[in-house]
Amino acid sequence: MSSGNTGIQQIHDVGAKALGWLYEHREGFRLEADPSPEAGMLDRFKPLGELALIGKVIFREGVAGSQQSALAHKLLDHAWHELLDSGARLLEGQRREPLSPVPLEVYVPFRELGYRQPDLESAIRLNHRLASWAALEVLPVRRLGLSAIERRFGVEPSVPETAALAHTWLARRPEPWTVEGHIGYDITHTVFHLTDWGEKPADLPVDIAEYLELWLPAWLDDWLDLKRWDLLGELLVVDACLPSPTLDAAAWQGFAQAQQPDGAMPVVGDMPEGDEESVFDLVYHPTLVAAFASALAMSRALSDLSAPATAPA
Amino acid sequence: MDQTHASSPLAGAVHDLATEVVLALRSGDHLATVCGAAGIDEENRTGIAAARVIGADLLLPSVLYGRHPHPGDVAVLDRAVREFPPKPDAPAATAWSHWHMISTLQRMAQPPGTTGTTGTASPGTYEEPDAAWLEQAPWQSFTHQLSVLAPLAVPAAPSAVQRAAAARAVDLARGFVRAVRRRDWLQAAGAGRWLAAIGGEPATLGLERGLDFVELMGGHDPRVTLHVRAARLMAEARAR
Numbered sequence: 001m002s003s004g005n006t007g008i009q010q011i012h013d014v015g016a017k018a019l020g021w022l023y024e025h026r027e028g029f030r031l032e033a034d035p036s037p038e039a040g041m042l043d044r045f046k047p048l049g050e051l052a053l054i055g056k057v058i059f060r061e062g063v064a065g066s067q068q069s070a071l072a073h074k075l076l077d078h079a080w081h082e083l084l085d086s087g088a089r090l091l092e093g094q095r096r097e098p099l100s101p102v103p104l105e106v107y108v109p110f111r112e113l114g115y116r117q118p119d120l121e122s123a124i125r126l127n128h129r130l131a132s133w134a135a136l137e138v139l140p141v142r143r144l145g146l147s148a149i150e151r152r153f154g155v156e157p158s159v160p161e162t163a164a165l166a167h168t169w170l171a172r173r174p175e176p177w178t179v180e181g182h183i184g185y186d187i188t189h190t191v192f193h194l195t196d197w198g199e200k201p202a203d204l205p206v207d208i209a210e211y212l213e214l215w216l217p218a219w220l221d222d223w224l225d226l227k228r229w230d231l232l233g234e235l236l237v238v239d240a241c242l243p244s245p246t247l248d249a250a251a252w253q254g255f256a257q258a259q260q261p262d263g264a265m266p267v268v269g270d271m272p273e274g275d276e277e278s279v280f281d282l283v284y285h286p287t288l289v290a291a292f293a294s295a296l297a298m299s300r301a302l303s304d305l306s307a308p309a310t311a312p313a
Numbered sequence: 314m315d316q317t318h319a320s321s322p323l324a325g326a327v328h329d330l331a332t333e334v335v336l337a338l339r340s341g342d343h344l345a346t347v348c349g350a351a352g353i354d355e356e357n358r359t360g361i362a363a364a365r366v367i368g369a370d371l372l373l374p375s376v377l378y379g380r381h382p383h384p385g386d387v388a389v390l391d392r393a394v395r396e397f398p399p400k401p402d403a404p405a406a407t408a409w410s411h412w413h414m415i416s417t418l419q420r421m422a423q424p425p426g427t428t429g430t431t432g433t434a435s436p437g438t439y440e441e442p443d444a445a446w447l448e449q450a451p452w453q454s455f456t457h458q459l460s461v462l463a464p465l466a467v468p469a470a471p472s473a474v475q476r477a478a479a480a481r482a483v484d485l486a487r488g489f490v491r492a493v494r495r496r497d498w499l500q501a502a503g504a505g506r507w508l509a510a511i512g513g514e515p516a517t518l519g520l521e522r523g524l525d526f527v528e529l530m531g532g533h534d535p536r537v538t539l540h541v542r543a544a545r546l547m548a549e550a551r552a553r
Contacts, residue, residue, distance in 0.1 A: 173517045174517075174519070175517070175518070175519035175522060175523060176490045176517065176518065177489065177490040177493035177494060177518075177519075177523055177526070179494070211517055214483065214486070214487075214515050214517065215487070215490060215517070217452070217487055218487040218488075218490040218491050218494070219490075221453060221491055222491060222494045222495075225495075
């Protein structure tokens with residue numbers, strides 16, 4: 001348990017410890033050498049996609065400290081070259097499931113950092129021309145994510161982002177007392193897609209930002225009370241995307257206290273038990289989220305300190 | 314009276330009294346006697362204690378419909394005020410509830426000599442307690458305390474508590490969300506009643522549907538229904 005530190009120092013330490021754990025356990029982001037056809041080989045790409053999206057933000061934000069920025073870069077380098085075989089594994093996945101959007105989603109953040117796989121890009125561009133690609137039946141929040149990732153890749157979104165947004169839960173700004181776990185993740189991911197995973201907090205539409213400013217405090221309180229650290233961490237990311245982040249002291253305090261001495265963050269309650277691989281599969285996500293929330297909160301806190309009178313860029 | 318859900322004679326009497334207040338709110342019948350229907354009179358010790366729990370809401374149907382209260386209800390409330398004065402070190406919420414019972418009696422009781430009531434004199438004055446502690450409270454405990462003081466959420470009964478509530482409608486709305494999420498229907502109903510009384514809640518709260526939801530989920534407790542019905546009557550009056 002961490003204790004003693006409060007405020008900015010505490011937020012910084014959560015991120016530094018989480019990133020240290022992720023780097024230490026980087027082999028956990030493994031792909032199966034020979035996955036069974038039933039398992040769906042692209043399942044194991046999900047952690048890598050999240051690592052890429054979040055690692056890129058931590059690397060770019062820099063404010064977390066040059067050491068963390070360097071560590072994030074080393075993690076991404078490892079993921080691209082060692083785990084993805086410089087993109088060859090993404091191409092292989094695309095060949096196996098030609099219409100899957102997963103390789104694109106994993107590839108884009110790497111591409112934005114300068115890693116390239118030209119053959120994969122050809123496959124993506126062909127996919128993008130298919131009516132079937134635009135017609136893929138996915139949840140509204142995932143559709144918004146696909147539109148955003150198409151834009152980031154440099155092609156026209158198959159469904160315009162504003163149209164995709166309109167179908168999400170958050171865009172309708174429903175009764176805040178109906179929010180439970182699944183809706184909570186729909187909310188956080190809608191915000192991630194709208195802000196390019198926190199890179200552009202100003203892209204959050206005004207009505208949605210106002211809605212979140214009203215009700216996020218109640219949700220933070222709720223998921224802190226339930227000790228649901230994974231969702232709490234994502235909600236702290238949302239807070240850091242608001243025009244005026246609250247950096248909710250109670251939520252950060254509880255979040256920091258839930259973190260293990262080695263930096264791992266449990267999903268809910270206490271740490272799970274099991275062998276190293278199964279524990280990794282359970283805690284990598286909340287730990288990644290902890291690093292993410294910390295980096296964004298630090299960035300917003302420091303930019304507000306340096307420019308208190310201006311709107312966040 | 315139905316005491317099947319009651320865990321003690323007092324809880325049973327509270328249940329019965331709240332049920333009768335709800336029935337009177339529903340019917341709007343100005344002849345209704347809450348205590349009489351619940352089988353409680355001034356000599357009923359458990360009933361008087363239950364009246365202290367329900368507090369000034371004993372006269373709520375009269376307050377909201379603008380009618381004279383039944384003398385029997387006035388007598389029981391008056392007795393409750395006398396029998397259960399707050400101790401000097403009582404929690405602030407207890408002092409506020411006591412103060413509100415007295416001020417409600419003073420506002421609502423018929424002028425002396427108009428009817429043959431029990432002949433009680435005024436229970437005297439009781440200084441309005443302090444509310445500064447409420448202004449400082451975090452929104453979570455603010456809502457909890459306000460919910461305990463939900464009987465003060467009535468029209469034309471100004472108090473420092475009501476002013477504190479009016480100044481923090483967003484905090485109360487967050488507290489409503491929190492209470493619903495925790496399935497604390499009584500707290501949610503109390504918070505919703507305050508919002509209906511003071512107005513100014515964010516539109517995205519969906520208060521009207523929220524009150525319906527609270528009643529649907531928690532309406533087996535007549536105290537929940539009491540607050541929800543009071544809230545609806547006040548919201549309707551504000552909309553007119």
